[in-house]
Amino acid sequence: MRSKAVVLLCLFFLSGCGPYSFSPGGKLSSDLKTITINNFVMNAAGGPANLSTTFTETLKEYFQRNTRLQMKPGGDGDLVLEGAITGYDVTPQAPTASDKAGLNRLTIAVTVRFTNNRDETGNFEQTFSFFKDFPQTQTLNQVEGQLVQPILDQIVLDIFGKTAGDW
Template sequence: MKKIERVKNYELRRGRPAVMSYRFRIWSLFLILNSSLLPLSCGKYSFTGTTLDPTIKTITVNTFTTSAAGGPANLPIQFTEKLKEYYQRYTDLKVVPSNGDIILEGSISGYDVLPVAATASDQAAQNRLQVTAQVRFSNTKDESKNFDQPFSFYQDFPANQTLSQNESRLLPKIQDQLVLDIFNKTAADW
């Protein structure tokens, strides 16, 4: 009992609590270093949340087309480039022009302005810009992951303003969310 009190008194005189003994600090450092190496052993997961098979090395993003009656003429090209950039930034995949291990393609199938939030006089208080992308995903390593489905997102704007007044502000937000949704479905398997 006296030995424990002497150790505590020694530690307190040196300005350290008894809990932070030399052995405790070394053991803590050892645990921290070992736990930081743990994610490196997990081949299928990463800090970005992707669950791509480690054998997948390349992606092809074919230029999207448009089948919607509306929207900027360069919308499909902008959307395709955003997809490529997102995969390059958040995965180790190499973007190739053709024959990738995974392939994304599709079209902008909807570009709609819809009235929402009606007022007492049956007029819209807000309008909604909604963009829909029909996406075909092919995984050459695991065909059970293939799909063909629509992704849709919207942003609202005041009814007393025109679409052209708001389009340049709303469209990037919509595209970013669509890209994130597609990425989560294809690379994060959500």
């Protein structure tokens, strides 16, 4: 009898969650069918030569995996994402007693223009950035391969959350 009450109580609470979705792409209108993701350009000094290509492809792949939208080249999709990598900076962090940085921080910034060709109220231009720290005893060349992709992945998640996520 007690287990029936628990089940009924759970069903009661879950029934109030009908219109909400925790799946990716939760706030995309059903009339949206296509997305154009233009190649992001490199407007920052430094960084790997293929950084803008890597970022663009990571963004495209994420949207393809996590939405029902079809990629449409040419800039005339229902949704359009474009922009530039505007920052690639290494800064010292965590000073030590010997006036040397204990850590260095790699920060990547991407400025994104989002256009919803069906509903202009969601359009925006915003800079997204993320960082990873690395020990002062290592050079950027030694750790760059380990740091760049996780930073780009987080920026892609942030962009997705702002444009198509349900949060």
